[in-house]
Amino acid sequence: MSKSINIVTSTIVPINIENIDTDQIIPARFLKATSRDGFGKNLFRDWRYENDDENQPKKDFVLNNPTYKGKILVAAKNFGCGSSREHAAWAIKDAGFDVVVSSFFADIFKNNALNNFLLPVTVSEPFLQKIYDAVEKDANTSIEVSLPEQTITIAATGESEKFDINAYKKTCLLNGYDDIDYLLSIRGEIEKFENERI
Amino acid sequence: MAKTLFDKIWEKHVVKNVEGGPSVIYIDNHFIHEVTSPQAFKGLENRNLPVFRPKQVVATADHNVPTLNQHLPIKEELSRIQVQTLKDNCAKFGIELYGLGHPFQGIVHVIGPELGVTQPGKTYVCGDSHTSTHGAFGAIAFGIGTSEVEMVLATQCLMQSRPKLMRINVDGELNKGVVSKDIILHIIAQISASGATGYFVEYAGSAIRSLSMEARMTICNMSIEMGARGGMIAPDQVTFDYMEGRLFAPKGEEWTKKVAEWKELYSDADAKFDVEINIKAEDIEPMITYGTNPGMGIGVTGHIPALSEIEDREKPSFEKSLHYMGLEAGASIKGKKVDYVFIGSCTNSRIEDLRMVASFVKGKKKAEDVEVWIVPGSKQVEKQAIEEGIDKIFEEAGFQLRQPGCSACLGMNEDKIPAGKYCISTSNRNFEGRQGAGARTLLASPLTAAAAAVTGVISDVRELI
Numbered sequence: 213m214s215k216s217i218n219i220v221t222s223t224i225v226p227i228n229i230e231n232i233d234t235d236q237i238i239p240a241r242f243l244k245a246t247s248r249d250g251f252g253k254n255l256f257r258d259w260r261y262e263n264d265d266e267n268q269p270k271k272d273f274v275l276n277n278p279t280y281k282g283k284i285l286v287a288a289k290n291f292g293c294g295s296s297r298e299h300a301a302w303a304i305k306d307a308g309f310d311v312v313v314s315s316f317f318a319d320i321f322k323n324n325a326l327n328n329f330l331l332p333v334t335v336s337e338p339f340l341q342k343i344y345d346a347v348e349k350d351a352n353t354s355i356e357v358s359l360p361e362q363t364i365t366i367a368a369t370g371e372s373e374k375f376d377i378n379a380y381k382k383t384c385l386l387n388g389y390d391d392i393d394y395l396l397s398i399r400g401e402i403e404k405f406e407n408e409r410i
Numbered sequence: 411m412a413k414t415l416f417d418k419i420w421e422k423h424v425v426k427n428v429e430g431g432p433s434v435i436y437i438d439n440h441f442i443h444e445v446t447s448p449q450a451f452k453g454l455e456n457r458n459l460p461v462f463r464p465k466q467v468v469a470t471a472d473h474n475v476p477t478l479n480q481h482l483p484i485k486e487e488l489s490r491i492q493v494q495t496l497k498d499n500c501a502k503f504g505i506e507l508y509g510l511g512h513p514f515q516g517i518v519h520v521i522g523p524e525l526g527v528t529q530p531g532k533t534y535v536c537g538d539s540h541t542s543t544h545g546a547f548g549a550i551a552f553g554i555g556t557s558e559v560e561m562v563l564a565t566q567c568l569m570q571s572r573p574k575l576m577r578i579n580v581d582g583e584l585n586k587g588v589v590s591k592d593i594i595l596h597i598i599a600q601i602s603a604s605g606a607t608g609y610f611v612e613y614a615g616s617a618i619r620s621l622s623m624e625a626r627m628t629i630c631n632m633s634i635e636m637g638a639r640g641g642m643i644a645p646d647q648v649t650f651d652y653m654e655g656r657l658f659a660p661k662g663e664e665w666t667k668k669v670a671e672w673k674e675l676y677s678d679a680d681a682k683f684d685v686e687i688n689i690k691a692e693d694i695e696p697m698i699t700y701g702t703n704p705g706m707g708i709g710v711t712g713h714i715p716a717l718s719e720i721e722d723r724e725k726p727s728f729e730k731s732l733h734y735m736g737l738e739a740g741a742s743i744k745g746k747k748v749d750y751v752f753i754g755s756c757t758n759s760r761i762e763d764l765r766m767v768a769s770f771v772k773g774k775k776k777a778e779d780v781e782v783w784i785v786p787g788s789k790q791v792e793k794q795a796i797e798e799g800i801d802k803i804f805e806e807a808g809f810q811l812r813q814p815g816c817s818a819c820l821g822m823n824e825d826k827i828p829a830g831k832y833c834i835s836t837s838n839r840n841f842e843g844r845q846g847a848g849a850r851t852l853l854a855s856p857l858t859a860a861a862a863a864v865t866g867v868i869s870d871v872r873e874l875i
């Protein structure tokens with residue numbers, strides 16, 4: 213897993229569905245593992261296979277369509293709603309994605325993604341539509357996501373939009389730091405806080 | 411300056427504010443369960459760290475556990491390993507575990523309040539989105555991912571940005587047959603499954619004040635289903651009466667002192683919210699969902715929206731959802747046959763829910779071709795139900811009272827709804843495959859679920875009471 217993100221340029225995998233919940237991203241029956249690895253093969257499991265059978269891929273589902281590949285997943289509004297399972301972020305990352313683009317992310321998913329160096333990029337509805345249009349025209353269309361510049365650009369048309377990310381998280385992602393590294397570094401302050409509040 | 415309930419608690423828990431970023435928030439209690447904790451413990455091991463404050467962690471096994479024959483070893487291997495891993499980790503890191511066989515075992519969001527761990531003015535997290543349940547006591551409680559579980563185990567803190575605040579006022583009197591589950595399903599149907607994303611919600615108003623603690627928990631529980639980080643209700647005498655005498659609740663002088671402090675926990679009269687929503691209790695009907703997210707709900711006598719009522723952009727998702735559910739746009743839902751009835755989950759598995767169902771079904775029988783599962787939220791709820799003779803009422807009605815756990819709420823154990831079958835469920839999520847691959851979930855209150863159990867079809871409980 214790449215720790216740290218800078219500029220990601222890639223073709224995309226478009227899923228034009230709203231309210232994709234974490235039960236679709238990774239169904240509960242795959243949450244029984246006790247490690248973080250190997251979730252990618254069960255990403256969107258029930259949308260991907262007929263009768264839960266890997267020999268029966270559903271032809272019309274985008275992950276089974278070799279035309280679409282890349283490191284950027286593009287989904288419609290309210291992506292990642294539902295459960296707090298970080299397994300959803302692990303599955304997406306493990307399947308080879310570094311960026312997820314949507315017009316709206318559920319809160320917990322967004323945090324989980326950031327904690328796993330999977331960059332959630334929130335774009336406007338019109339810009340999202342432009343991405344879908346571009347990829348419909350040309351499946352090989354490529355997108356550049358620049359974390360330092362906080363921009364997302366459709367290569368074919370040059371159309372670009374800025375995205376938000378808080379300054380602290382941006383530094384973490386660029387440098388490969390975790391929140392936990394930071395929290396451990398201030399344990400003295402935490403103890404002081406505990407002693408003073410009683 | 412006027413303060414909100416949220417801010418009063420938040421400010422007391424800020425360890426420090428990080429330049430250009432989130433705040434470091436101190437967590438009073440951390441609930442853990444078998445599914446979202448193993449990778450966090452592994453993380454600690456990799457870093458060679460102990461659990462920072464093991465006494466502030468409460469553990470239970472709930473998601474994977476069987477609801478029949480809990481005294482036998484778990485049959486399914488992966489479930490067994492996960493439950494065992496929790497046991498090993500708790501022993502190793504010095505954490506109290508209310509695991510299988512323990513008289514306190516149960517769904518994590520049921521046992522916290524029941525044991526008096528959940529208290530006003532405190533902060534709670536759990537690797538589980540329905541942690542919002544605990545907010546019913548006037549606490550800040552929210553779900554986190556496994557990396558965050560690791561952070562809290564290691565430091566008792568989290569990095570969080572202060573969310574925006576929303577207040578939902580429900581005023582007036584509830585109609586006959588309408589209960590707290592209907593209130594929250596109504597709210598989510600109004601504002602949609604993403605309507606509160608980015609917000610922490612405070613529920614207020616006379617209809618909320620009139621609710622019992624159990625009913626308040628049902629409402630806060632489902633805050634996440636409209637995207638909210640958490641939900642909360644200011645504590646009052648109802649809260650204190652529920653808490654007094656519980657195992658971990660303060661006692662004696664400490665109790666008196668705490669109650670005085672808790673009475674200060676409310677939003678000041680002129681406190682500002684980013685969004686305020688007003689709902690009339692009289693407008694709420696017994697609710698049911700027809701689609702595959704909790705925002706797709708209607709009154710039981712209503713009809714599913716026609717395609718023409720749906721915005722173009724939303725049509726593909728809407729049609730996909732109805733196709734999965736095997737339902738028609740524009741159709742009414744009353745009278746639709748159901749195959750399973752599930753009464754349980756951290757939304758509606760407390761003693762009051764079971765009492766409500768029992769008083770409705772007393773002397774009635776379930777419809778012949780319906781299977782009814784009642785899964786209590788905890789060992790203590792189960793015990794109390796038996797002491798009160800509720801188990802007998804269920805038995806006579808042909809309902810099966812099982813043992814505590816998450817069960818068919820997410821079907822991680824054997825309790826799955828078969829593909830294509832309809833299940834009226836008191837749980838909180840109707841996502842595709844949530845109750846088993848291909849299962850079709852209709853969310854409703856325990857009363858509406860009990861009505862369907864008796865008639866075999868979706869019914870208006872108001873006609874039956």
Ligand code: SF4
Pocket residue numbers: 472473517518519538540755756757815816819820837838
């Ligand atoms: S009962 Fe359902 S929603 Fe509640 S904690 Fe268990 S799985 Fe989650």
